[in-house]
Amino acid sequence: MYGLVNKAVEGFVKEQLGDDGWTQVCAKAGLSDPTFISMDAYDDSVTYNIVGAACEITGLEASAILEGFGRYWMLYTAEEGYGPLLDMTGSTVHEFLDNLNGMHSRIRATFPELRPPDFEVTDETEETLLLHYRTERPGLAPMAVGILYGLAERLGQEITVEHREKKADGADHDIFYIEVIG
Ligand code: HEM
Known part of the structure; x- marks a missing residue:
């Protein structure tokens, strides 16, 4: 994945575990004091190894770390200059998710080797929707x-996300049921 993601993971780990925690995570992941460049593409194993090392050190499940990282990602991208793009993509969760593929396509101008996930919205009502998530990356x-929670917070909305279909359990792809409750 692009260095932008790895730099965000670094920021998240440092926020949670401090600079020493980051040094420990890197050592366990087999990386010595890495300097990630946002616009360089790295092998996915770099990101997975860092998350795996953070799990071993904290005793947390990967899912807990990844969810925390996801929330952090929204703050991080806004700070890294993607705020206007986020603002342009939508002012409500519904509108934003309808435009999410377009948003990832747009950043291909900066990240030519981008392999973004694919999102599809179905069964939309005023308060609810199904979000289909397809990716070549596991887990x-x-x-x-x-x-999604970070996005709702940024937009001043409150949501619940129910993971209805899981690729990890044999489903064709992941499906989230999202309800906007305020
Ligand atoms: C301005 C905001 C955003 C930027 C700059 C951005 C950019 C990126 C980048 C660079 C990657 C790595 C892909 C690669 O290196 O090939 C990525 C992956 C990903 N993005 Fe976004 N993204 C943004 C917002 C979002 C939002 C709002 C979602 C909503 C769910 C999302 C979902 C994901 C997921 C799940 C991945 C992991 C890769 C995968 O599933 O295959 N992103 N994004």
Whole structure:
């Protein structure tokens, strides 16, 4: 994944575990004091190894770490200059999710080797929708959940996310049932 993601993971780990915690995580992940460049593409194993090392050190499940990271991702991207893009993509959760693929496509201008996930909204009502999440990468659904909560917070809305269908349990793809409750 792009360095932007790894830098965000670094920021999240440092926020949670401090600079020493980050050094420990890197050592366990087999990385010595890495300097990530936002616009360089890295092998996915770098990101997975960091998350795996953070699990071993904290004793937390990967899903808990990934969900926390997802929430952090929204703050991080806004700070890294993507705020206007986020604002343009939608002012409500419904509108934003309808435009999410377009948003990832737009950033391809900056990240030519981007392999973004695919999102499809179905069964929309005023308060609810189903979000279909398709990706070539395993295990990142909790990150999507965290990003969704972070997104709602940014937009001043409150949501619940129910993970209805799980690829990890043999479903064709992951499906989230999202309810906007305020
Ligand atoms: C301005 C905001 C955002 C930026 C700049 C951004 C950018 C990126 C980048 C660079 C990647 C790594 C893909 C690669 O390196 O090939 C990624 C992955 C991902 N993005 Fe976004 N993204 C943003 C917002 C969102 C939002 C709102 C969601 C909503 C759920 C989302 C869901 C994901 C997920 C789940 C992945 C993990 C990769 C995968 O599932 O295959 N992103 N994004």
